């Protein structure tokens with residue numbers, strides 16, 4: 153079935169779900185692009201009280217906003233995949249792989265923030281996540297172009 157015909161055949165709420173999926177992805181991605189950068193600024197040496205407060209506030213944002221964006225992206229993406237039966241499409245399988253990798257990076261940031269907040273003496277090498285940006289670029293290409301691979 154052609155893509156436009158598919159859109160016509162599916163109930164309107166597919167597009168509403170896609171809209172909210174996209175907004176969730178934007179919230180998740182913006183948090184994940186900025187948070188490691190901010191953590192890098194304070195994670196190399198033991199921290200004073202103000203720096204710890206900053207990290208705690210950053211962690212709250214990560215847990216409340218960025219994690220909610222990720223959860224919604226998964227739930228709504230799953231609903232769309234079920235509704236349109238995208239599971240067997242090669243582009244979708246590759247997209248799912250990259251979405252899983254981006255989710256794992258989110259988990260890595262959560263773990264570091266937990267440790268840094270729990271101990272002001274704990275230090276880390278800076279987080280470097282160029283792969284996150286690359287993953288986003290590839291996912292966007294896959295969902296828009298839907299290559300048959």
Ligand code: HEM
Pocket residue numbers: 170173174177181225226228229230232233236238248250251254255288291292295296
């Ligand atoms: C977490 C990283 C993710 C990113 C960056 C992402 C990105 C996107 C984008 C940009 C679109 C919009 C495409 C368009 O407007 O045509 C989209 C659509 C979609 N996403 Fe995701 N997504 C992610 C996770 C997921 C997950 C985990 C699933 C499934 C379990 C999923 C399933 C879908 C489906 C089914 C569509 C609609 C495809 C269509 O009808 O054209 N996404 N995604």
